[in-house]
Structures are given as structure tokens and as C-alpha cells.
Amino acid sequence: MPTDPSEIETKLLIVDDLEENLIALEALIRDPGRRVFQARSGDEALALMLEHEFALAVLDVQMPGMNGFELAELMRGTERTRTIPIIFVSAAGRELNYAFQGYESGAVDFLHKPLDAHMVRSKVSVFVELYHGRMALKREMEALATLHREQQALVAELREARADLERAVRMRDDFMSMVSHELRTPLNTLYLETQVRKMHLARGHMFFFTPERLKETAERDQRQIQAMVRLIDDLLDVTRMRNGRLSMSPQAFDLSAMAARVVAALAQQAEAAGAAIHLEAPEPLTGVWDEFRLEQVLTNLLTNALRYGGGKPVDVNVGLRGEEAVISVRDRGIGIAPEDQARIFQQFERAESGRREVASGLGLGLFITQQIVQGHGGRIELESTPGEGSTFRVVLPFEPPSAEDAA
Known part of the structure; x- marks a missing residue:
């Protein structure tokens, strides 16, 4: 969308060592939307140009100290000021050929005193319009660059999707x-x-x-x-x-008794795997949990331990850690590589490092296990070294989280 020139602030710089000349020149070029800055020396003009972006600089040639030509030379040697158009103003006669020297210094125009008011306003308006066009083009280019970046980001998002x-x-x-x-x-x-x-x-x-x-x-x-x-x-x-509808029915029960029951139920499976399950559990260890779901958790962990344990003994421990209950299942099998330890808790995922070849499955057991444990306000910890086995620890608070905490 084109930029409205009225939205672009136009700054003009006039430089002359005489106050009355500055006042008169500003009266000629002042206009709505223009902001005129005055400088009475070359040094003051340079300081202003380093602070502001000017559409045009009108320089008096004959100034004490640094004259207009010397100021123009310094402007052309500085990156920030070299593109500012310069109009020279001189009271000297035309026979001194100041205009030729001015154009060599980089001027775009040259005016002789006494100034023609109509000519001054016309020339300044031309350069203001050029500045408006340049700034509008710059803004449109920036807008196009922004649009291009946004399109590139959108393309990247689409590729990712x-x-x-x-x-x-x-x-x-x-x-x-x-x-x-x-x-x-x-x-x-x-x-x-x-x-x-x-x-x-x-x-x-x-x-x-x-x-x-x-x-x-x-x-x-x-x-x-x-x-x-x-x-x-x-x-x-x-x-x-x-769908957020996994049912939980917390009731008080003995965690140790539940673990003993699951171990007994898996005795035949352990025998078929050539492994023994050793259980250590205090009696009783009572808390408020969903007994059916925690049976499901321990069954999943033990089934995995028997699958991947290489026929070696599996240890199950039920105990306390501070104010939390802990169920740990340790096997001495092939273990899990560090890069797989987080991923195996995702749905339909299994470890790459040898576990696929050991046993089949949908890759849902650990995902379901983690969801059930988190639904109880607990967490699962995993320690594993490839070739040495794995230990899964289920850490549970003794009371279920409240509805506010669960939310």
C-alpha cells in the first residue's frame, strides 16, 4: 500500500552565520509538515546532521571558520550525511564562479542573493517531493522485505506441518x-x-x-x-x-498386597521367560489410589522387564521415600540408550537400540503407565544403562490431587 507523503516528517537544515538571514530563509521555506533546523556554523550543522535525517541542506557559502564548501566536503566524506542534497547560497557576484566550485563540492543547486522568494520555494519543494518519494519507496521496500520474511516463515511452517x-x-x-x-x-x-x-x-x-x-x-x-x-x-x-475420560476411582488399599497379587499373577509368564521375580514389600503400605489402574501400571512394568530382561531375575520393591510411596521394578537386561529414555513414554514409540528385535508390541504400555501415574499426581523415574538393565520407579503421593490441582 503506497505511503501517504503527509505521514512523512520532512526536516530541513539552513546554515548561515547571520541570524537575520536564517530568519528570512526559514520564513520562505516553512510549510505544514516541514520542520526547519537552524545552524550558525559548520560545526553546529554537522552536529545536527549526525542527530537528524534531513531532506535538504541550504548552506551559506561565506561563513567565518568553516565555509560552506568545506562543510559540503565534510558531509560528502561521512556515510550518514553524504546523500543529503545541498543548495548553496551566496551574496558574491557571479563573476567569482562560486557556482562551479559549489557543484564540484557536491551541490545540487546554487542560489544568489538577493534571493527570489518564488524560486527558493519552488526549488525546496522539488527536493521535498523527491525526499517524500524516496522515503515512501524505502518504506514500501521495507514492507516488501517484511512480507517476504513472513512468507518465508509461513513456507517454513507449511513445510514443518x-x-x-x-x-x-x-x-x-x-x-x-x-x-x-x-x-x-x-x-x-x-x-x-x-x-x-x-x-x-x-x-x-x-x-x-x-x-x-x-x-x-x-x-x-x-x-x-x-x-x-x-x-x-x-x-x-x-x-x-x-478425550480426557480416563476413569479414576481412588480408594484406600494396601500397595504391598496389590504388588504381591500382581507378581503372583505373572508367575507363569516369568517362568516362561526363564526369569524369577523377587518382591520386597512392607506390610501394609496403605494409601488412596485407583487399585485397578496401579495394577495396570505394575503389570506393564513387569511385563516389559520380563520381555527385555534376558531371562535374568527381576526385582520389585515397594517402600517409602519421605512422604511418598515408591514402587520400583528393576531388570538386568539390555537397557535403554539415553537418547531413547524420554521418547519411549510417547504413544506408539519403542526404543531403537535393540528392544524392537527382542519383543513386539504397540508401544503403548509406557505411555499409558505414565498417564496413569501422572493422573495420581505422581511421576516415573528411569535409570538405565545399555547392557546392564533398567530401573523404573513409580513415585506416588498418598492422597490423590484435588480437582483444582489436577486441572
């Missing part, structure tokens, strides 16, 4: 692939088990249906069904968290 979108699409595709794989594995196992049983029944192999074999088969079926139920529960929990 595109990269985020592409990453989200890749995550979606990876997630759907993981879900399909994770659900297909137990379903395929159940399907094959069913086909084998049908084949034995068709061939009359009843020795495959003894009570002992039926018990083993039922337990295998139950494990596969529980695996699918757990995957579905994890997906539902993530959906509830996104």
Missing part, C-alpha cells in the same frame, strides 16, 4: 501394521489349535483330549485371548486419554 503430517501418516500406517500383526499372532495360534483339534477328532485320536491335555490347551487358549484383550484395552485407554 507437511513433515508432521507425513510423519503422522507413517505412524498411522505403522500402527495399523502393528495392530494387524499383534492381533493376528494370537488369532493364528487359536485358529491352528482349533484345526489341530478338529483333525484329531475326525481321526478319532482321543488320547489328545485327556484331562491333562485339555487343561494345557485351555491355558494356551486363555493366554492368547488375554493377549488380544490387553491390546484392545490399551487402545481403548489411549482413546479415553485423548
Whole structure:
């Protein structure tokens, strides 16, 4: 949008050693929107030019000390003042050829005294208009430069948004692939088990249906069904968290008893992993928490410890730290690299350093675990060294946060 010239302040400088000449010249060139500065010497004029931006300088040639030509030479040698247009004024006769010397000094015009009022006003107006045009162009160029920078920033934001979108699409595709794989594995196992049983029944192999074999088969079926139920529960929990509807029902219960119950429930899984779970817990350690959700937290941590523990013992400790309860789960497995330790708590994320190859999963367990712990006003601490194992500590206050604190 073009700049209105009336919005541009115009500063004019007049330099003469005689007060009456300054007064007369200012009366000629004064106009609304113009601000006239007076200087009675070259030094005073230079000081003003270093402080203000002038559209025009009108210099008297014959001044004591520094004359107009010498002042012009100094102006042309200074970066800040070299572009100021100069009009020389002289009372000397034309035969002295001052005009030629003035133009050599960088003047744009030359006036002889006595001054013609109409000519002075016309010449000054020309340079004021030129200054307005130059300033308007400068402002428009600055506006264009600003617009260009804003456009560049917008392009960068769009590129970043595109990269985020592409990453989200890749995550979606990876997630759907993981879900399909994770659900297909137990379903395929159940399907094959069913086909084998049908084949034995068709061939009359009843020795495959003894009570002992039926018990083993039922337990295998139950494990596969529980695996699918757990995957579905994890997906539902993530959906509830996104909608802010993860239910919490805090009630007083014994944390040590809950830990013992979870360890016992995972005994068969620990045996299959070739590991032993050691529990140390005081009796009782009672607080107000959501028992079902904390069972979910400890189950997630223990399941991970068994997956990645390399068949080595897993330690579970329940205890006190000041006025907070602490549950710690330590394995002696492959550990987690420092660069992965924050990322593994994000949804659909798993560590890169070898853990993907050890076990599959949706990468939701630690995300859900952290959300549940934070919902209790607690936090999770992680210590891990690659090749030496990991320790996860769940630190909980004994009372749930109030509604105001949770908000």
C-alpha cells in the first residue's frame, strides 16, 4: 500500500552565520509538515546532521571558520550525511564562479542573493517531493522485505506441518501394521489349535483330549485371548486419554498386597521367560489410589522387564521415600540408550537400540503407565544403562490431587 507523503516528517537544515538571514530563509521555506533546523556554523550543522535525517541542506557559502564548501566536503566524506542534497547560497557576484566550485563540492543547486522568494520555494519543494518519494519507496521496500520474511516463515511452517503430517501418516500406517500383526499372532495360534483339534477328532485320536491335555490347551487358549484383550484395552485407554475420560476411582488399599497379587499373577509368564521375580514389600503400605489402574501400571512394568530382561531375575520393591510411596521394578537386561529414555513414554514409540528385535508390541504400555501415574499426581523415574538393565520407579503421593490441582 503506497505511503501517504503527509505521514512523512520532512526536516530541513539552513546554515548561515547571520541570524537575520536564517530568519528570512526559514520564513520562505516553512510549510505544514516541514520542520526547519537552524545552524550558525559548520560545526553546529554537522552536529545536527549526525542527530537528524534531513531532506535538504541550504548552506551559506561565506561563513567565518568553516565555509560552506568545506562543510559540503565534510558531509560528502561521512556515510550518514553524504546523500543529503545541498543548495548553496551566496551574496558574491557571479563573476567569482562560486557556482562551479559549489557543484564540484557536491551541490545540487546554487542560489544568489538577493534571493527570489518564488524560486527558493519552488526549488525546496522539488527536493521535498523527491525526499517524500524516496522515503515512501524505502518504506514500501521495507514492507516488501517484511512480507517476504513472513512468507518465508509461513513456507517454513507449511513445510514443518507437511513433515508432521507425513510423519503422522507413517505412524498411522505403522500402527495399523502393528495392530494387524499383534492381533493376528494370537488369532493364528487359536485358529491352528482349533484345526489341530478338529483333525484329531475326525481321526478319532482321543488320547489328545485327556484331562491333562485339555487343561494345557485351555491355558494356551486363555493366554492368547488375554493377549488380544490387553491390546484392545490399551487402545481403548489411549482413546479415553485423548478425550480426557480416563476413569479414576481412588480408594484406600494396601500397595504391598496389590504388588504381591500382581507378581503372583505373572508367575507363569516369568517362568516362561526363564526369569524369577523377587518382591520386597512392607506390610501394609496403605494409601488412596485407583487399585485397578496401579495394577495396570505394575503389570506393564513387569511385563516389559520380563520381555527385555534376558531371562535374568527381576526385582520389585515397594517402600517409602519421605512422604511418598515408591514402587520400583528393576531388570538386568539390555537397557535403554539415553537418547531413547524420554521418547519411549510417547504413544506408539519403542526404543531403537535393540528392544524392537527382542519383543513386539504397540508401544503403548509406557505411555499409558505414565498417564496413569501422572493422573495420581505422581511421576516415573528411569535409570538405565545399555547392557546392564533398567530401573523404573513409580513415585506416588498418598492422597490423590484435588480437582483444582489436577486441572
